[in-house]
Amino acid sequence: MAESIPSVFEISKILGRLKQFFIQIGELSFFARRFFKELFSVPFEFKELLRQCYQMGNRSLMLVGMTGFIIGLVLTLQSRPTMIQFGAVSMMPNMVGISIVREIGPVITALICAGRIASGIGAELGSMRVTEQIDAMEVSGTNPFKYLVVTRILATTLMIPILIVFGDLIALLGSALVENLKGQVSFQLYFNTVFDALSFGDLIPATIKSFFFGFVIGLVGCFKGYYCKKGTVGVGISANTAVVMASLLLFIVDFIAVFVSDIFYEL
Amino acid sequence: MNYDMNKDTPKIKTNEHQKSKDNFEQKAVIRLNNVTKSFGENHVLNGFNLVLYEGENLVVMGKSGSGKSVMIKCLVGLMAPDSGYIEVMGKEISTLDRQTLDELRSDIGFLFQGSALYDSMTVRENLEFPMRRHRDKLGIVKDTTPLVLEALENVGLAHTMNLMPDELSGGMKRRVALARTLILKPKIILYDEPTSGLDPITAKEIIELMRSIQKKYGTSSLIITHDVDCARVISERMVLLVDGINYAEGTYSELSASTDPKVEAFFKK
Numbered sequence: 196m197a198e199s200i201p202s203v204f205e206i207s208k209i210l211g212r213l214k215q216f217f218i219q220i221g222e223l224s225f226f227a228r229r230f231f232k233e234l235f236s237v238p239f240e241f242k243e244l245l246r247q248c249y250q251m252g253n254r255s256l257m258l259v260g261m262t263g264f265i266i267g268l269v270l271t272l273q274s275r276p277t278m279i280q281f282g283a284v285s286m287m288p289n290m291v292g293i294s295i296v297r298e299i300g301p302v303i304t305a306l307i308c309a310g311r312i313a314s315g316i317g318a319e320l321g322s323m324r325v326t327e328q329i330d331a332m333e334v335s336g337t338n339p340f341k342y343l344v345v346t347r348i349l350a351t352t353l354m355i356p357i358l359i360v361f362g363d364l365i366a367l368l369g370s371a372l373v374e375n376l377k378g379q380v381s382f383q384l385y386f387n388t389v390f391d392a393l394s395f396g397d398l399i400p401a402t403i404k405s406f407f408f409g410f411v412i413g414l415v416g417c418f419k420g421y422y423c424k425k426g427t428v429g430v431g432i433s434a435n436t437a438v439v440m441a442s443l444l445l446f447i448v449d450f451i452a453v454f455v456s457d458i459f460y461e462l
Numbered sequence: 463m464n465y466d467m468n469k470d471t472p473k474i475k476t477n478e479h480q481k482s483k484d485n486f487e488q489k490a491v492i493r494l495n496n497v498t499k500s501f502g503e504n505h506v507l508n509g510f511n512l513v514l515y516e517g518e519n520l521v522v523m524g525k526s527g528s529g530k531s532v533m534i535k536c537l538v539g540l541m542a543p544d545s546g547y548i549e550v551m552g553k554e555i556s557t558l559d560r561q562t563l564d565e566l567r568s569d570i571g572f573l574f575q576g577s578a579l580y581d582s583m584t585v586r587e588n589l590e591f592p593m594r595r596h597r598d599k600l601g602i603v604k605d606t607t608p609l610v611l612e613a614l615e616n617v618g619l620a621h622t623m624n625l626m627p628d629e630l631s632g633g634m635k636r637r638v639a640l641a642r643t644l645i646l647k648p649k650i651i652l653y654d655e656p657t658s659g660l661d662p663i664t665a666k667e668i669i670e671l672m673r674s675i676q677k678k679y680g681t682s683s684l685i686i687t688h689d690v691d692c693a694r695v696i697s698e699r700m701v702l703l704v705d706g707i708n709y710a711e712g713t714y715s716e717l718s719a720s721t722d723p724k725v726e727a728f729f730k731k
Contacts, residue, residue: 322581323580323581326576326578326581327574327575327576327578328578328579328580328581330535330540330574330578331572331574331578331580332580332591333540334538334540334567334570334572335567335591335592335595335646336564336565336567336568336592336594336595336596337591337592337594337595338560
């Protein structure tokens, strides 16, 4: 009996956390609903949207490019010996191309962006909340939700797919470099083989899910920052939980996207 | 909505306060009647009443955490009270839609405790920001420079126009924030702890600036503070916020001479 008491506490603790998680999801849904409501109401903040697109897109190019290049390089180097063993080294561009375009490229790029962009938004909006800058906007007659949240979510939704396409191309370039150096495959032959192997069935689901990835990153970052609790500790927590929650939701969205596209393939 | 003037009765009310009130009678720009606000079990405002008359400098004093900032935020619709009646320039805040509230807010300047300048914008952009939605009111066609310059000259910081907020000292930030407050030419200015976190000399400069602005534009000012020196210099009338109610009301000299222990506690050095 004495041993069962802590386990009851443990269970109630887990249940409490689970409840908190579902409350957060519920609040996030209301936040998303407000986003769609404000998205189509005037005035539109085009200037701020362009600024955010530049901040999130242009400033992430280097990081996404570097990561993509290394992933393409490593994936090819690691897979090559096994492919040689099975006598399928000529299928290398097909294998790397499909895996990068369909899964690795979107997921890795989105995770990197969750780390860079979601935490950035969480910390920025969090510190604006703590230092009353959001209240100052409200008092000055500007809708802070529209100015800060709608523009950021829209910017991530538009920019993440572009970053993913860019990351995929650089990853393929890294892979092509290895093939060129180790297998004497020309760049032209490599890319011809990759694009021959890819079909619309590979490109379209990956592109569609990349928009959802962008939406999730922006939504979670803004949600955590906008409702940041008072104090500098709260800003840190907002940035941190934004990354954790966004990463978790990215995997859930990815699972749903793969599941749904699989149904269409079977049809 | 009927406003019950009998409810506007503090426990301690002086003759001077009544005289001051008579001078401004019929010209109330802000009225709070029986306002309550709680955060869980913490009852911050417990039936708070207040009237600010046109052209008056009213200081609300209270201990830290007594609900001064909550009260001022309820006034501009940043927070909703649990119950009670809040009227600003003849309009009841809780009944206003977003657009009307925004229009009303253009007549209310708000100086935040920590200045609340936008970090990512220059001083100029900070001042231009409130004008985005009120260009018609200000009669701006295209160039906002004259208005920005005028507001910055009022606070003696015209040379900081292209600087970022992190390049300014604490006192300068407070003055730029004051300039931003002035840019829409408000009729009422709400000051939330205008001298907190500043050294005595800079605090004195800010107080002088507040007085000169009040003289120049004839604004009504509601000043939230726990700085006794600030209250002494600037107040025409004072309200002491204790236990969520307007505990005492009067001029500085009257309240500082009070023998009530709760009032005395504010003025003890």
